Amino acid sequence: MASTEPVVRVDDLRVTFPTMDGDVHAVNGLSFEVPAGGALGIVGESGSGKSVTSLALMGLHRGSRARITGSIEVAGQDVVSASDRKLRRMRGNDIAMVFQDPMQSLHPQYTIGNQLIEAYRIHNPKATKAEAHKRAVESLDRVGIPHPQKRINSYPHEFSGGMRQRVVIAMGLMCDPKVLLADEPTTALDVTVQAQVLDLLDELRTDLGMGLILVSHDLAVVAGSVDEVVVMRHGVAVERGDVRTVLAEPEHPYTRALLAAVPRVELSRAQRRAQDRAERDKREGRVTEAGEFSAFTPTATPAATGTDSSEETPLLRVEDVAQRFGVRGGVWGRTTDFWAVKGVSFDLFRGETLGIVGESGSGKSTLSRMVMRLLEPTRGRVEFEGRDITHMSERELRPLRRDMQMVFQNPYSSLNPRVTVGDAIGTALRVQGERDGRKVRRQVQELLERVGLEPDHYNRFPHAFSGGQRQRIAIARALILKPKLIICDEPVSALDVSTQDQVLRLLSELQDDFGLTYIFVAHDLAVVRQVSDRVAVMRAGEVVEMGDSDSVYEEPSSDYTRQLLNAAPVLDPDEARSLRAERREKRDKKTAA
C-alpha cells in the first residue's frame, strides 16, 4: 500500500493564531501522509494542536484569523491555496469529517434523511431526490442502523448517542469520500458504544478502501484501528511511526510518559498501590511519618492495620436504596415514574475503596448523591456509622457533613467562578462554624500545599488554573473538614491522561496519609480497578455484579461485565484486533441465529 500515491499529504504545516498576548503557534511544523486506504492516528493531549490540524485539513480555518503556512494536499488538491469553490467541492466529497459530539453535529430540526440527502445533492446536483433517498437508505444500512427505510424519517433526538454517531458517519459516507476524518469520534460515548463505533470505522475502511484519520487524546482508542500514529505535543509531532513500534518501543520521553500514564486494566489495585508507594518513597527519600498530617487525620484511626473488617460496624451501610424521578411527557403531559436506582445494597468499611463502574444512565451518580444525602432516597436506608441518615433534615445533617465529602466530576463547574479558591476551600470551615479568619487561611494554605499547589494561590480565581489543578482544589475543599468518607464522582473523566494519572496518585497518597475511605464512581474500567478494593458494576439502576476487584476483573460472573471488559480499549494493537475479531464473531453469530 505504501507504493500508492498518498491520499492526504501534509508538509510542514504551521497554524498560528494572533491573540492579545502574542501569537500562539497551535501547530508548528507538522508533516505526515496517509496512503489510500491507510489509517493514521493523531494522538495528543488538550492543547496539543490535534483538533486545529483536523480543521486545517478540511480548510475550515478560512475566515478565521488563523494564519496557515506549509502545504496540505487532499486527493491531489492543495487545500491551503484552493479557491473557496474548489474547497467546498472537496469537503464531503473527497474528505468527510466526523465530529466529537453527535448531539451537536446533527441539526435538530431536520430529519436525518433530509440531512443525508442534502449532503449527497450538494455534490451531485443532477441526482434526483429518489436516487439520493435510495443512497441514504443504503448508507444508513451500511453503518448498521436497524430498519433504515423507516428510521430515515426520524429526527436526531430519536436516536441514542451511539446511533447518532453512526448517522454522522453515514452522512460522511454519502459521497464515497477517499478519506474519513474522525475527530475524537467516541469521546462522548460509553465504552461498549465506543467499541461498536470504532469497529464500524475499521470495517468501513477495509470494505470501502477508504483512508481513515483518527484523532484522539487516548492512545488506547487509536491502537487497534490504525497502522501509523503521530504523537503530538505543543503543535509538534514528537514521534511518528508504525503503531506497533511506537507503542512497544517509544523513542521520545513524552510518548513514554504518556504511555506510562494510561491506566491499564490488567494492572491490579495491589500492584498499582505498591508501585505508587515505592515511587513516592524514592521521590521523597523517606516514608511518611505517622501523625505528620494529624491536623487533617480523622480522629478515629482507620483500620488499615488489618483488623477483621467483618466484625466491626461498617462505616457506611446502604440497604436497598432506590430513587424515583418523575419524567414529564407522555400522553397528556402526565408524569411517568422513572427509577434511576432500583434497590442497591452494600456495606463499606473503614479504609476501603469501593469502585462503582457503569455506563451513562446506569444510576451511579444518583446512587452517590443519595449516599451523600444530596438526594433523599425514595426507598431504602442509608446508615453512616450506625446512624440512620436516610430522612434527616438539612439541619440535622450539617454536623455529619464534616465526615462525608464529595469530589465532583467537572472541575470547571464544581468551583464557583466568582469565588477565589481560598474562599472556596475555606467556606467549609466557615459553614461549620469557624470564625477565626486567620486560622481558616492558615489551614487552607497548608492544605493547598499538600495537594500540590502554592499557598499564594489563595487569592486567585478558578479560571487561572488548569483542569488538573482545579481538581486538586476540589479535593482540598473536600479534605478540609477531615472527612472519613469521600465520594469521588468521576473525578478524573474530564482530565487528560497525564493529569488523570497525577490526580489518581494524589488520591491514593491522601488515602495513605489520612486513612480515608473512598467511594470511587467512574465509567473507566481500568481506572476503577486500580483504585478499588471492591467493585460494583451497575447497569440500569441495578448492581449486576459486586465483589473484590481482582476477581471481578479476572473472572467476571455476569455477561454484562464480560461485555464491558471486552469493549474496553487496550493499548496492545494485536490484542485490540483480536478482541475486535471476537466481538465481530459474537455479533455475526447473533445475527445468524
Added chain:
Amino acid sequence: MSAPSHAPDSAEQAEQTDAVNVATQAREVRGDSDNRSLRQIAWQRLRKDKVAMVSGVVVVLLILAAICAPLLAKWFGAPPTQFHQDLIEPSTGLPMKDPANPSPFDTDPWGAISAEHLLGVEPVTGRDLFSRIVYGAQISLLVAFLSTVLCVVLGTLLGIVAGYKGGWIDTVISRAMDVFLAFPLMLFAIALVGVIPEGVLGLTGNGLRIGVIVFIIGFFNWPYIARIVRGQTLSLREREFVEAARSLGASNRHILFREILPNLVTPIIVYSTLLIPTNILFEAALSFLGVGINPPTPSWGKMLSDAVPLYENAPYFVVFPGLAIFVTVLAFNLFGDGLRDAFDPKTSD
C-alpha cells in the same frame, strides 16, 4: 516549555510541567490569561472599546453636572427660577434679538443666546435655559437611579428566590411578574398622582411627586430584572458548585447570597445600565403629561411639553431639552452595551 529530552526518572515532573504548559497554551488559544480577575479582564476590554469609553465619559460628566448644578448655574448662567423679562418681548412672549430696542418683529428663534445665557432664555418667563437643563438633569437622574435601584432590589430578590426555590413559589412569583407586566402603567401613574393626598408619609410637594414616580417605575418594572435573574439562577442552581456547597452543609441563605449572587452581579449591572435610560424617558413622559415634578422646579419632560406649542417660533426650546434627553439616553445605552460586551466571555477581544 520543558526541554524535549529529560531523564526517565524525572518523567513525572516533566509530565507536571507539561500539563501546566499545555493548559497555559490552551488558555492562550482561548485568549484569556493568567492572573487577571474577571473584572480586570472586563476593564481591559472596556478600555479598548472607544464607543463605550466615550459614552462612559459622557455619563460621568452628566452625573457630575447634575451634582454640581448650583455651581454651574452660578458660573455660567443665572438661577433656574429667576425671571429675565427684560429679554422677552411682551406681546409675543418670545426672546428678542436686541433687548435695547423692543419690537414684536425682531424676535430670536435661537432664544437670545449670549455669554450670560449659554443656551438662551425660556419664552414668556425668560428663565436661563442652561441652568434649567442642568437642574433638570438632577431630577431626571435622581428619579432614574432611585427607581432603577428599587427595580434591581425587588427584581433580584424575587427572581433569585423564584429560580432557586422552584415549585409553587416560582409559580406564584412568575404569575405576579406577568400581572405586573400587563398593567397599564401610564394610566395607573396618572390616576395615582391625582389621588394621593399631600403629606402622605410626611412627604410634600416635589418630594412626594418624586417618591410616587420612583415607586411607580420601580414597583412595576422589576419583572424585567426578575426574569433575567430567575433564568440565570435556574441554570446556576444546576451547577456542581451549588451541590458542593450543599455537601459542605451550607444553608440556603449562604448558597443564594454567597454562591449564586456573585455570579449574577454582571448581568444585573449591565441590565441596570440599560434600565436607567428607560426610566429617564418614563420620568420625562410623566412630566410631559403634567403628572411629574411641580413647576417651577425644572424637568426635561415639562420643558418639552411647554415647548411643543411654540416649536415654530422658538425651535431652540424644543431642541435643547430634547437633546439633553437624547444624549443622556444614548450615552447610558451605549455604555450598557459596552459593559455587556466587556463582561461577556464569548466576545473575542
